Amino acid sequence: MYAVEKKFEIEMKLKREMTNIQELKAAAQRSSSLASDVCNVLGACEQRLQQLETAVLPLYGDTARLQQIHHNMEHTVTALDHVINYYMVSRDLADIIQAGPHVGSTDSLNIYLEALDKLAEAQNYFNKNNPQSVELENINQLYNAGVLKLENAFEELLSRNTRPLSPTSLMDMIALEEDSSVDSVSVSGGNSTSSIALETMRAAAAWLSAAGRPPAGPLLAIRGPAALNSLIAFKDYLRSRSMAASPLMRTKNILHRTDSTQRRTSKIQKVLEKRAINIMMKASQTLEQSTGLAIGPRRSINDSYSEEGSDAVDEREAEAAGSLAAALCRVARREQRHALGLVPLPRLAALLAALLKDCLALLAAEVERVCLRSRKAAARCNAGAAACWALAARLQRLQPDMQRALHPASPAPYAALLNSCTHHCVRSLEEWVEGVRGDSAAGAVDGTVHQLAAAALAYCHALAAHMHVIGPALATEAWYARAASALTASDRNALMLALYMRKVLAQLNLSLRNKSEQYPDALKAIFLLNNTLYLLQGLQRSGLLDILMLAEPECEANYRDMIQDYKNSYIQSWNKLLSHLVLDEPLPAKLRDKDRQMLKDKFSAFNREWEDSTRAQRSYSVPDAELREALKRANKQALLPPYGALHARAAAAAFSKNPDKYLKYTPLQIAAQLDGYFDEAA
Numbered sequence: 001m002y003a004v005e006k007k008f009e010i011e012m013k014l015k016r017e018m019t020n021i022q023e024l025k026a027a028a029q030r031s032s033s034l035a036s037d038v039c040n041v042l043g044a045c046e047q048r049l050q051q052l053e054t055a056v057l058p059l060y061g062d063t064a065r066l067q068q069i070h071h072n073m074e075h076t077v078t079a080l081d082h083v084i085n086y087y088m089v090s091r092d093l094a095d096i097i098q099a100g101p102h103v104g105s106t107d108s109l110n111i112y113l114e115a116l117d118k119l120a121e122a123q124n125y126f127n128k129n130n131p132q133s134v135e136l137e138n139i140n141q142l143y144n145a146g147v148l149k150l151e152n153a154f155e156e157l158l159s160r161n162t163r164p165l166s167p168t169s170l171m172d173m174i175a176l177e178e179d180s181s182v183d184s185v186s187v188s189g190g191n192s193t194s195s196i197a198l199e200t201m202r203a204a205a206a207w208l209s210a211a212g213r214p215p216a217g218p219l220l221a222i223r224g225p226a227a228l229n230s231l232i233a234f235k236d237y238l239r240s241r242s243m244a245a246s247p248l249m250r251t252k253n254i255l256h257r258t259d260s261t262q263r264r265t266s267k268i269q270k271v272l273e274k275r276a277i278n279i280m281m282k283a284s285q286t287l288e289q290s291t292g293l294a295i296g297p298r299r300s301i302n303d304s305y306s307e308e309g310s311d312a313v314d315e316r317e318a319e320a321a322g323s324l325a326a327a328l329c330r331v332a333r334r335e336q337r338h339a340l341g342l343v344p345l346p347r348l349a350a351l352l353a354a355l356l357k358d359c360l361a362l363l364a365a366e367v368e369r370v371c372l373r374s375r376k377a378a379a380r381c382n383a384g385a386a387a388c389w390a391l392a393a394r395l396q397r398l399q400p401d402m403q404r405a406l407h408p409a410s411p412a413p414y415a416a417l418l419n420s421c422t423h424h425c426v427r428s429l430e431e432w433v434e435g436v437r438g439d440s441a442a443g444a445v446d447g448t449v450h451q452l453a454a455a456a457l458a459y460c461h462a463l464a465a466h467m468h469v470i471g472p473a474l475a476t477e478a479w480y481a482r483a484a485s486a487l488t489a490s491d492r493n494a495l496m497l498a499l500y501m502r503k504v505l506a507q508l509n510l511s512l513r514n515k516s517e518q519y520p521d522a523l524k525a526i527f528l529l530n531n532t533l534y535l536l537q538g539l540q541r542s543g544l545l546d547i548l549m550l551a552e553p554e555c556e557a558n559y560r561d562m563i564q565d566y567k568n569s570y571i572q573s574w575n576k577l578l579s580h581l582v583l584d585e586p587l588p589a590k591l592r593d594k595d596r597q598m599l600k601d602k603f604s605a606f607n608r609e610w611e612d613s614t615r616a617q618r619s620y621s622v623p624d625a626e627l628r629e630a631l632k633r634a635n636k637q638a639l640l641p642p643y644g645a646l647h648a649r650a651a652a653a654a655f656s657k658n659p660d661k662y663l664k665y666t667p668l669q670i671a672a673q674l675d676g677y678f679d680e681a682a
Contacts, residue, residue, distance in 0.1 A: 086125050086126065086135075087135055089118050090119075090122070090135065090138045090139050093115045093118060093142070094142060096111065096112060096115045097112075097116075097119075097142050100112075100153060101113075101150050101153045101204070103153050103154075103156075103157050103197075103200050103204070104200075105196065105200065106196075106199050106200050109203055109204060110203065112146075112150070113150075113203070113204075113207050116147065116150070116211075119139055119142060119143040119146065123136070123140065123143060147208075147211065147213065150204060150207070150208065151208065151213070151215065151218070153204070154201060154204045154205065154208065154215055154218065155215070155218040157197060157201055158201060158218055158219065158222050158223075160197075161194065162223055162226050163226065164227075164229040165330075165331065165334070167233050167234045167238075168237075170230065170234050170327045170331075171234075171237075173327075173330045174326045174327060174330065198338075201342060202341040202342060205341070205342040206341070209343060209344050214343050214344060214347055215342065216343055216347060216351050219339060219343065219351060220351065220354050223335060223338065223339070224354070224357075224358065227334075227335055227355060227356065228359055228362065230327070230331050231324065231327060231328060231331060231359050231362055231363070232362070234323075234324065235320070235366065238320040238324065239320065315384060315390065317370050317373070317387065318374070318387035318388060318390050318391040319390070319391075319394075321363075321366045321367055321370045321391050322391050322394030322395065322398075324363055324366055325363055325367075325394060325395055325402075326394070328356075328359050328360070328363050328402075329401050329402050329405050330405075331356075331359060332356050332359070332402065332405035332406055333404070333405040335355050335356065336352060336407070339351055339352060339355070348408055348409075349409045349410070350409075352406060352409040353409040353410065356406070356409070357413075360413045360414065360417070364413075364417045364420070367417055367420070367421050368420065368424075370387070370388060370391055371388050371420070371421055374388035374425075374428050375388075375427060377428075378429070378432040378435060379431045379432075379434065379435045380435055381432060381435040381436055381439055381452055381455050381456070381459075382455065383455045383459045383462060385428055385432060385459065386462035386463050386465075386466070387462075388421070388425045388428055389425050389463060389466040389469055389470060390466060391421060392422050392425050392466070393466050393468070395418045395421055396418060399415070399418060402414045422473050425470075426473050426474065426477065429470075429500060432504065433504055433507050436452065436456065436504065436507045436508050436511050437507055437511065439452050439511055442515065442518060443516070443518065443519070443527055445619070446620055446621035447523045447524075447526040447527040447530060447620050447621055448527075448530055448621035448623060449530050449534045450515060450527075452508065452511065452512070452515075453508060453512065453531045453535055454534070456505070456535075457534075457535060457538040457539070457542070457544075459504075460501050460505075460542075461542045461544060463497060463500070463501075464497065464542070464543075467493045467494055467497050467547075470493070470496060470497055471492060471495075471496040471497065474497075474499070474500060475492070480499055480500070483499050484496060484499065487550070489550045494550055495550045495551065497547055498548050498550040498551035501544065501547065501548050501551070502548065502551045502552050505535070505548070505555075509532075509562075512527075512528060512531050513528070516528050520573075521569070521572075522570060522573035522613070522617065522620075523620060525566045525567075525569040525570035526570060526621075526622065528562075528566045528569075529563060529566040529567060529570065529627065530621070530623065530627075532559060532562050532566060533563055533624055533627055534623075534624075536556070536559040536563070537624070539559075567630075567631070567634065570634075571634055574613075574635070574638050574639060576609065577610060577613060577639070578638070578642060580602050580603075580605045580606040580609060581643055581645075581646050582642070583646070587599075587649060591654070596655040596656065599650050599653075599655040599662070600655065600656060600662055602646070603650065603663065603664075606643075607662070607664050607665070610670075614673055614677075617677050617678070620677065620678055621678060622678040628678050631677070632675060632678075635674045636671055636674055639670060640667055640670060640671060643670055647663060647666065647667055650663060651663060
């Protein structure tokens with residue numbers, strides 16, 4: 001049963017498949033018929049398109065040829081108009097070029113520059129396409145004449161708007177240095193060029209630079225001398241102010257007033273007068289030292305080491321040189337701003353270097369002069385020798401401003417100038433020490449403080465104000481670097497100055513000891529005592545002692561020990577006098593003839609020695625009141641007890657028929673005379 005059903009099912013499936021096959025064959029036949037119809041239609045369309053293409057293509061070719069002919073005709077007309085303009089440019093622009101540029105405004109100048117541009121364009125055309133054309137020669141002549149007139153107009157405009165800065169303007173600019181930036185000071189610093197003229201010059205300079213003819217020559221020829229004249233006038237102005245501020249010049253002006261009818265003193269006469277004054281001063285100093293007589297008013301202890309001689313440097317000179325450097329910085333910044341836009345940037349560095357070359361040379365010569373005078377002053381132990389350090393400090397402060405003012409030019413000339421100044425300053429330090437070692441000035445006859453000690457103290461005090469400059473300079477020296485490496489200090493600059501001060505004071509102490517050999521024992525001790533106490537008090541009063549202790553921690557104790565030693569030496573100078581108050585053997589109750597004679601000899605020798613000592617020591621000078629009173633007390637303690645004892649013993653004994661001849665002075669009289677010591681010259 002199952003097999004029959006299976007067979008029936010299979011037969012039914014076969015019948016369905018056969019039906020499907022017949023339907024597929026009918027569909028395939030219909031598709032083939034449709035495809036054949038479509039192919040016939042497409043074939044007909046293709047045939048018709050080929051016929052249309054054969055008819056249209058010749059027409060397209062004719063149209064393209066006509067369009068090309070039209071384009072060529074338009075291009076030819078345009079080129080012809082352009083070429084005709086080149087042939088007409090010389091005649092069209094001749095009047096503008098002959099009239100020259102109008103520099104009253106930028107707009108009027110632009111008209112002239114446009115004419116030159118057209119001539120330059122015509123030049124390029126003929127040089128490229130027709131170098132043998134006669135028209136090219138005409139254009140060249142007109143163009144060269146136009147450029148020459150533009151250069152002349154630029155130079156005239158530059159000359160008309162270039163004036164040296166007045167000294168007062170530079171002084172005002174420098175005065176604002178601490179309160180204003182370089183830029184703001186430069187802008188407000190009396191610019192002699194108006195904005196319109198500057199814009200006109202920049203427009204002309206830009207065209208000339210683009211044409212390969214930058215106006216560096218006129219700028220260098222006109223602006224360079226103006227900048228140099230600004231500094232020369234400023235230098236003369238500072239010198240006149242310095243001379244007017246000098247006390248000697250003020251006195252000279254009062255005593256020697258001149259009018260237009262008087263002849264000026266010749267240079268030779270001035271030199272002779274100065275030499276005569278110096279000779280008289282030296283002669284008076286020699287007479288004072290040999291006799292103790294003062295000729296004219298008594299001078300201060302440091303006069304001879306601070307007098308303004310022919311080679312002495314004055315603080316005003318160093319200040320003037322520093323002000324000249326500040327003025328150069330302002331002038332350089334002004335020239336930098338003016339040249340910016342007048343020459344291409346690649347040429348700006350060379351132009352600024354050439355413009356300011358003479359100005360830098362002037363400053364270098366002035367700095368060199370001040371430094372050399374400072375070194376000469378240092379060799380004579382003049383306290384004013386420290387002025388070169390003030391100049392070095394000023395130059396160092398100005399270095400950043402100067403670098404900005406010189407940019408893009410190299411700051412090497414200014415750096416070399418600063419290095420040279422610092423080198424001279426360092427050498428002046430050693431020359432000062434050598435000056436102390438070789439100083440031959442004798443001490444005063446009254447044993448007061450030597451001028452050299454006062455000058456050394458003033459010099460060290462002046463150096464302390466420039467510690468921040470001296471420290472780095474000395475740090476480069478081998479000796480100071482080695483000495484500093486063995487010490488510790490928070491402030492290295494102060495340590496360097498302390499090392500130098502130690503060297504100066506050590507040499508000074510040695511020199512004072514040598515000078516003290518000219519005195520007798522008592523005055524020798526007074527001289528050393530005065531100078532040592534003066535140095536210690538000066539170091540304490542000025543704050544230099546704290547600096548010195550960085551290199552010599554025991555310096556104060558050493559000075560006090562020396563003061564005590566000199567006091568002891570002074571008291572020991574009485575030993576010869578005290579020897580007359582010492583008896584070889586006690587006096588017997590009843591005096592013998594030899595005892596009486598011995599007392600007479602003792603008192604005679606004492607009186608003679610006492611009168612000589614009193615006469616000498618009344619002229620001794622002890623300027624310090626406390627020391628003066630201490631020495632008087634020490635004298636009384638040393639003399640009065642032995643003299644009072646001997647005087648009382650001799651007064652009680654009848655050793656002479658004329659005792660007043662030997663007992664000339666009572667202990668009270670001796671005390672009163674001791675109180676009068678050191679007063680006359682104190």
